[in-house]
Amino acid sequence: MNLLEHFGNIDIYLFDQILRGRIAPGMRIVDAGCGYGRNVVYFLNEGYEVYGVDRDADAIASLPANGNFHVASIEAMPFPDAFADVVIAHSVLHFARDDAHFQAMLAGLWRLLKPGGMLFTRLASTIGMEHRMRHIEGRRYLLPDGSERYLVDEALLMALTKGLGGKLLDPIKTTIVQDARCMTTWVVGKT
Numbered sequence: 001m002n003l004l005e006h007f008g009n010i011d012i013y014l015f016d017q018i019l020r021g022r023i024a025p026g027m028r029i030v031d032a033g034c035g036y037g038r039n040v041v042y043f044l045n046e047g048y049e050v051y052g053v054d055r056d057a058d059a060i061a062s063l064p065a066n067g068n069f070h071v072a073s074i075e076a077m078p079f080p081d082a083f084a085d086v087v088i089a090h091s092v093l094h095f096a097r098d099d100a101h102f103q104a105m106l107a108g109l110w111r112l113l114k115p116g117g118m119l120f121t122r123l124a125s126t127i128g129m130e131h132r133m134r135h136i137e138g139r140r141y142l143l144p145d146g147s148e149r150y151l152v153d154e155a156l157l158m159a160l161t162k163g164l165g166g167k168l169l170d171p172i173k174t175t176i177v178q179d180a181r182c183m184t185t186w187v188v189g190k191t
Contacts, residue, residue: 005041005045006041006042006045007041007042008037008038008039008040008041008042009038009039009041010038010039010041010042011038011039011090011122013120013122013173013185014039014088014090014120014122015042017118017120017187018042022086022118022169023043023085023086023118025046025047025048026048027048027049027085027086028048028049028051028083028084028085028086029043029048029049029050029051029084029085029086029087029088030050030051030052030053030077030079030083030084030086030087030088030112031050031051031052031053031088031090032052032053032074032077032087032088032089032092032108032109032112033053033054033055033074033089033090033091033092034052034053034054034059034060034063034069034088035054035056035059036059036062036063037052037059037062037063039088039090040052040063044064049068050068051068051069051070051079051083051084052068052069052070053069053070053071053072053073053074053077053078054069054071054072055071055072055073056071057071073108074089074092074105074108074109075101075104075105075107075108076108077108077112079112081111081112082111082112082113082114082115083112083114084112084113084114084117085113085114085116085117085118086117086118086120087109087110087112087113087117087118087119087120088120088121089105089109089119089120089121089122089123090120090121090122091122091123091124091183092105092123093105093106093121093123093150093152094123094124094149094150094151094152095149095150096139096150097150098138098139098140098150099138099139101150102139102150106160106164109121110164110166110190113190114190115190115191116189116190116191117189117190118169118187118188118189118190119166119186119187119188119189119190120185120187121185121186121187121188122183122184122185122186123152123183123184123186124143124149124150124151124152124181124182124183124184125151125152125153125154125157125174125182125183125184126141126151126152126153126182127153127154127172127174127182127184128174128176128182129144129176129179129181129182130153132144132179133151136148138150139151139152139156143180143181144179144180144181145177145180145181147181149181152184152186154172157172157184157186158172161186161188164188164190165190165191166188166189166190166191167188167189167191168186168187168188168189169187169188169189170185170187172184172185172186173185
């Protein structure tokens with residue numbers, strides 16, 4: 001078996017959720033901000049019911065033409081409430097313009113989840129490099145890698161978890177990417 005063909009370039013922390021049995025056959029998955037589908041290859045290969053959205057029309061055109069992938073923003077996804085068992089938002093929330101946009105994106109993700117569902121996110125944060133980020137305004141920062149992002153911290157993620165009425169399924173985990181940025185994994189269950 002060619003592992004790359006079977007699993008694609010799936011995020012290791014998302015793969016961890018599969019290994020733990022939190023993403024199982026028969027679940028409906030939505031990848032919000034799916035891009036070219038790096039995190040859906042395995043699910044498609046295994047026959048999961050997979051849907052996705054991205055604002056990039058070229059990315060969506062590269063995915064299976066099965067009607068499940070749409071050009072759309074996260075805050076206005078074309079799916080009904082309580083549609084998915086798992087919602088993936090990998091490397092998208094840190095592109096929020098401001099607090100209102102971030103909240104709209106998060107609300108769009110959360111409304112899709114069925115009760116008992118799992119929201120899996122990876123997003124840029126200040127965690128672990130608080131003094132290396134240059135504050136611009138609000139939650140916008142200039143990162144050491146030269147990019148500008150909307151950044152969260154642990155206190156905000158904990159407050160958001162509580163405000164959503166969710167529960168952490170994993171501790172918040174942050175990876176420092178060679179002193180350039182911090183990527184945080186935030187996995188929340190909908191109770």
